[in-house]
Amino acid sequence: MSNVIKSAVLFVGALMIALIVRVVIMSGSHQTKPVVDTQKVLVSAADLPQGLLLRDADLGWKAVPVAEVAVGAIVAGVPGAPDLKGALLRHATASGTVLMAEDVILPNAPGFLAATLKPEMRAVSVAVDDVSGNAGLIQPGDYVDLLLTQQMDRRTDSPDLAVSSETVVEHVRVLAVGSEIQRPKSGDATDAIGNRARTVTLEVTPRMGEVVSVAARLGSLSLALRSFATASRDPDASKPASSAQRAPVWAGDISRAVRDLPRAHAVQVSAAAPAAVAPRAVAIYRGSEKADATATAAAGGDSTPPPLPAVPPQR
Structure with missing residues (x-):
């Protein structure tokens, strides 16, 4: 019996030693991953030309480590951050470029319309x-x-x-x-x-x-x-x-x-010569005599009426 007990004790001891070694190896191989804080910054979603009025499709967010966030970058969730939608882009921007307030002219800025x-x-x-x-x-x-x-x-x-x-x-x-x-x-x-x-x-x-x-x-x-x-x-x-x-x-x-509406008839213009207008009779008075200017002209006389008397000068 003593041999059996000794064998059992040795087996239990070996098992415990194996468990201890396994725990030590696993704890040594496990490395704690460092926690890296990131922030979302505003970037251009595509290649944007100069003078573009920005809309939602032109803007995007990109996660950047806190230590790498540029000064002046627009960070998501920060109170008072400017809204670049509708702003005028001052210069051409490549896709993924971090956008700042200095890169645009905001709509409420003076002279925005003239700058546009x-x-x-x-x-x-x-x-x-x-x-x-x-x-x-x-x-x-x-x-x-x-x-x-x-x-x-x-x-x-x-x-x-x-x-x-x-x-x-x-x-x-x-x-x-x-x-x-x-x-x-x-x-x-x-x-x-x-x-x-x-x-x-x-x-x-x-x-x-x-x-x-x-x-x-x-x-x-x-x-x-x-x-x-x-x-x-x-x-x-x-x-x-x-x-x-x-x-x-x-x-x-x-x-x-x-x-399909009926057409209005155009006014027909007569091609005939216009009818002659009869001359008006003009009566000419010479003292107590009355003469017809038309008859005088037909007889070959002078049909020119006499001149009017001169107006006396004012005194």
């Missing part, structure tokens, strides 16, 4: 309503076409030409809607900024400004929103290659009913 204009461009405002302004859905930074619709019934008697519509200005940038020069936040696209606006300010060339001024006198203006889906975010590069004038659209091009 590209060189040799002008700002012109046009009157709109809820229909012609796309029900307030057009926002600063969008690109639009300007359509002119005219009532031509006073200028023509043809029903086909009673109404005309044409695009007078293409691909111009919206600078302001009403007095607002900043895009509304997400979910507020149909708030009071668009529904109360009665004017839209566009960025145009000097020639376009003249065209808009004349078009506003000719008829009603409407805005046609253009897509943001362009090959480049550069405003200059995204302009249409062709600016050829397209033919206007007339009422008869759209409505078959207008084309």
Whole structure:
């Protein structure tokens, strides 16, 4: 029995030693990972050109170690951090670049509208309503076409030409809607900024400004929103290659009913010579004698009436 007890004691001792060695090895191999604090900073979500009005798709957040956060970076959750949406980018920015307040001109800064204009461009405002302004859905930074619709019934008697519509200005940038020069936040696209606006300010060339001024006198203006889906975010590069004038659209091009209306008959002008007008008889008095100027002229006499007596000088 003593041998069995000794063997059992040795086995238990060896098992305990093995467990102790295993615990020591595992504790030695386990390394505590250091805790690294990070903060989310605002960065550009794509390559952005100079002069761009920033929108949500242009901005993103990137986790950066606290020790690497640059001075002046916009950190998520920090009270009082500036909102760069709708701001004007001062210079071109590569994708992933940390954006700071110094990189943009904020919408509430003095002279923001003048700074938004590209060189040799002008700002012109046009009157709109809820229909012609796309029900307030057009926002600063969008690109639009300007359509002119005219009532031509006073200028023509043809029903086909009673109404005309044409695009007078293409691909111009919206600078302001009403007095607002900043895009509304997400979910507020149909708030009071668009529904109360009665004017839209566009960025145009000097020639376009003249065209808009004349078009506003000719008829009603409407805005046609253009897509943001362009090959480049550069405003200059995204302009249409062709600016050829397209033919206007007339009422008869759209409505078959207008084309089937009866035409007004044109006034027929007689080709015959106008009838001779009989001369009026002129009576000439010479003292107590009366003569007919027409009869005198026919007899070959002088039909010129005598001169009027001279007015005596005033005393």
